[in-house]
């Protein structure tokens with residue numbers, strides 16, 4: 001960095017694991033480039049300052065204590081957050097502007113709309129960090145276009161599997177919201193607000209140009225004056241300490257050490273997705289019957305309505321699987337995926353998980369749940385061709401096609417079939433491509449250089 005005075009960047013994450021992680025990773029990258037970093041965060045799901053001594057932490061009193069922050073009430077929780085964080089954030093920025101250090105900009109998750117309001121008032125530049133792919137953001141444009149042409153909601157469910165015209169590989173069922181239902185105005189307003197970059201000076205993407213280039217180009221065409229910086233995969237661009245909000249069970253690493261290379265399927269549905277008890281039990285039976293070794297993250301909140309999902313596993317499960325399977329509450333996922341014993345990932349296709357898997361050349365079984373996961377799953381299975389999709393809501397009542405059987409077959413296909421080997425080969429090729437993007441002259445490396453120059457230019 002060529003400026004003499006230190007330059008500070010303030011980062012404001014949306015307080016959920018899949019969003020906090022990339023923001024902290026971005027902080028680490030920018031810190032390694034010489035910037036001072038402040039993380040302005042809600043008290044709810046606060047990151048642990050002791051793990052990141054290089055950052056300054058600014059807690060924002062969100063008044064969410066006792067508030068329902070579950071997925072089903074999330075719009076209300078976001079509204080409370082945005083209302084309550086505005087004044088303390090403004091007070092803090094005003095204080096900072098009087099200090100010796102230059103304040104270059106605030107980088108924020110676009111769900112935290114209060115940032116734009118405050119920054120505009122104070123004349124401080126902002127940038128948005130996109131924690132998903134451009135393909136997912138582009139799917140919103142498709143959805144709004146279909147709504148404008150009154151092509152949504154679909155008349156009935158039979159069209160859900162049809163490909164959206166000129167939008168391969170996406171089907172109507174992959175759109176961000178249920179294509180058969182009227183979308184409530186509050187939800188549409190939220191989506192509009194989320195996709196809007198407002199007064200941002202630039203957009204930073206945790207994606208890789210090679211993986212996401214067509215959607216990136218489409219979105220850039222819509223905002224030609226706003227520079228895009230696709231600098232992913234963030235977790236590989238700078239070494240980061242753990243960003244987990246939940247304690248990691250590291251014992252699984254020595255268990256993996258005892259397994260043969262490429263033999264274990266790692267199973268995790270991320271930090272937010274929930275399933276019902278029937279699916280949990282079918283997963284258990286399918287994994288057991290696959291006869292492949294597996295490491296399964298059964299997060300306490302994985303089962304809707306309880307905080308002890310493990311308690312609902314079949315009674316004989318441990319006995320049946322013996323040492324072939326291991327169940328943990330939360331794993332050091334990046335290390336797990338990088339372990340030579342892991343040969344496949346049964347995932348909900350959250351973008352962090354997908355990218356972490358791609359970076360280790362691990363092919364996937366896709367069980368998307370919501371948000372960007374359906375779009376990610378389509379790209380994994382139909383564009384990058386490094387995974388297979390597991391249909392959950394399959395109405396076929398044939399006993400040989402029940403979920404348990406489909407899981408058993410999917411695991412075997414991924415782990416021991418020729419088709420699985422082909423996917424593994426492509427996943428390794430993709431890993432190499434992503435590594436190239438991070439080398440000097442590679443797309444992400446160049447983009448990061450431009451981003452550093454751009455942030456410095458904002459501080460003048």
Ligand code: UDX
Nearest residue numbers: 017018270271272297330331333350351352353372373
């Ligand atoms: C949410 C949305 O579900 C996702 O679709 C969106 O892309 C980001 O926000 P989440 O469900 O948390 O994310 O999934 P994901 O994006 O995959 O992030 C999960 C993170 O938790 C990953 O970084 C993963 O490494 C970590 N993790 C998960 C662990 O460290 N241990 C685990 O046991 C499971």
